[in-house]
Amino acid sequence: MTDVNAAEDRWIAPVATGPLDAEVRVPGSKSITNRAYVLAALAGAPTRIRQPLDSRDARLMLGALSALGARSQATTDGVLVHPMSAGGSGRGEPVTVTLGNAGTVARFTPALASLGFAPVLFDGDEAIRRRPIGPLLDALRSLGARIDDDGRGAPPFTVHGEGGLRGGAVNLDSSASSQFLSALLLAAPAFEQGVTVRLVGGTPPSEPHIAMTMDMLRRFGAVVERDGTEFRVEPTKLSCPGYVVEPDLSTAAPFVLAPLLTGGTVTLTGWPERTTQPGDWLRTLLPALGATVRLDAAGLTVTGGGAIPGVELDLHEVGELTPVIAALLCFAEGPSAISGVAHLRGHETDRLTALATELSALGASVSETDDGLRITPAPLHGGLFHTYEDHRLVMAAAVLGLRVEGVGVENPATVGKTFPEFTSTWTTMLG
Numbered sequence: 001m002t003d004v005n006a007a008e009d010r011w012i013a014p015v016a017t018g019p020l021d022a023e024v025r026v027p028g029s030k031s032i033t034n035r036a037y038v039l040a041a042l043a044g045a046p047t048r049i050r051q052p053l054d055s056r057d058a059r060l061m062l063g064a065l066s067a068l069g070a071r072s073q074a075t076t077d078g079v080l081v082h083p084m085s086a087g088g089s090g091r092g093e094p095v096t097v098t099l100g101n102a103g104t105v106a107r108f109t110p111a112l113a114s115l116g117f118a119p120v121l122f123d124g125d126e127a128i129r130r131r132p133i134g135p136l137l138d139a140l141r142s143l144g145a146r147i148d149d150d151g152r153g154a155p156p157f158t159v160h161g162e163g164g165l166r167g168g169a170v171n172l173d174s175s176a177s178s179q180f181l182s183a184l185l186l187a188a189p190a191f192e193q194g195v196t197v198r199l200v201g202g203t204p205p206s207e208p209h210i211a212m213t214m215d216m217l218r219r220f221g222a223v224v225e226r227d228g229t230e231f232r233v234e235p236t237k238l239s240c241p242g243y244v245v246e247p248d249l250s251t252a253a254p255f256v257l258a259p260l261l262t263g264g265t266v267t268l269t270g271w272p273e274r275t276t277q278p279g280d281w282l283r284t285l286l287p288a289l290g291a292t293v294r295l296d297a298a299g300l301t302v303t304g305g306g307a308i309p310g311v312e313l314d315l316h317e318v319g320e321l322t323p324v325i326a327a328l329l330c331f332a333e334g335p336s337a338i339s340g341v342a343h344l345r346g347h348e349t350d351r352l353t354a355l356a357t358e359l360s361a362l363g364a365s366v367s368e369t370d371d372g373l374r375i376t377p378a379p380l381h382g383g384l385f386h387t388y389e390d391h392r393l394v395m396a397a398a399v400l401g402l403r404v405e406g407v408g409v410e411n412p413a414t415v416g417k418t419f420p421e422f423t424s425t426w427t428t429m430l431g
């Protein structure tokens with residue numbers, strides 16, 4: 001049997017010893033922070049981003065933008081982003097953009113490279129070399145970009161900046177990731193003709209992230225319209241002197257799910273009254289799972305402790321919540337099914353295979369379907385939970401550990417993609 005204490009890069013997820021009574025604050029939204037940085041890089045004047053996320057993905061985005069000519073500097077409450085200098089990424093010197101395993105950096109920055117004059121190589125972790133980007137690169141080519149890749153439809157690839165992009169009308173299959181569509185829309189104000197995107201193929205996942213893109217473009221002064229599956233962004237000089245980033249509601253998910261397993265109450269402070277973040281859907285899910293939920297000036301207060309029913313959930317629009325919800329449903333009264341998330345096979349890791357493997361290894365009966373998971377609860381036991389360099393698998397393991405002694409989490413530091421202080425905040429919540 002594996003000794004879960006054996007290695008230093010292990011964290012034993014703490015078991016809850018009684019009902020919770022905690023107030024928790026989580027850091028800024030990854031999705032909002034990285035969109036704000038991109039839009040600020042395209043603006044006509046410096047933009048002050050307040051309360052942004054500081055994590056691996058956010059630093060990778062600032063590094064990418066700096067390589068492309070947009071400098072940034074720390075301020076007392078965030079980051080001041082200077083626009084890409086005229087001419088963008090230098091004047092011909094080759095540049096490398098380091099992607100790590102950040103989908104937002106890989107998908108949102110290539111269009112910006114086409115605005116400069118340098119050849120820009122995009123590459124990152126082994127895992128990002130397996131994540132899809134082909135339809136976005138094809139769309140950028142048809143809008144005028146020159147891009148070399150090896151034909152696999154994944155990094156590495158090189159964008160040859162030619163000082164701008166024509167833009168115009170393009171068909172896009174964004175069914176593998178909503179980020180392809182967001183990428184075109186975010187950069188389009190800087191295209192000579194703006195962009196008209198017509199979606200083809202299956203429905204993109206993560207609809208709230210598309211709404212977030214449109215909302216933030218408007219906050220930066222862009223003209224954006226949507227008619228069903230057609231999107232139009234006009235060429236415009238962006239401007240937004242200051243932008244305040246909301247707390248990350250997907251990062252908040254394991255914390256607000258916790259009282260369902262422990263009883264007691266958790267208040268997530270700073271939960272916005274209105275938001276485009278997918279995590280806000282938890283306010284609908286939690287009552288269906290037996291919790292009481294209150295949103296007021298103090299934040300989102302969740303009280304739990306009753307039985308959790310087995311449920312059927314289509315998570316197509318909120319796929320990034322799947323790992324923690326799957327972990328929670330291992331404690332339901334009956335079987336559950338999650339559907340609509342085939343695209344999770346192209347996330348940080350193949351999340352469907354990873355969750356089925358790791359949850360089953362600790363005693364649950366979890367099997368993969370084409371587009372989701374079937375979860376049949378069974379008595380769980382401790383053991384090593386592999387995390388596949390996926391931050392949300394660390395969070396899923398923490399949820400399991402609330403009720404299971406000896407869940408050893410491999411490589412907990414990988415949670416630093418979105419929340420470097422996750423394990424200490426989790427332990428503090430447990431008191």
Ligand SMILES: O=C(O)C1=C[C@@H](OP(=O)(O)O)[C@@H](O)[C@H](O)C1
Pocket residue numbers: 030031032103104176177178179182205206209319320343
């Ligand atoms: O636009 C964004 O900020 C994101 C969109 C979603 O990607 P997919 O549509 O690829 O799932 C989400 O899962 C990811 O965490 C962040």
Ligand SMILES: C=C(OP(=O)(O)O)C(=O)O
Pocket residue numbers: 101102103104320347348392
């Ligand atoms: C899919 C995710 O990340 P990325 O931004 O790398 O796509 C995620 O955070 O769940």
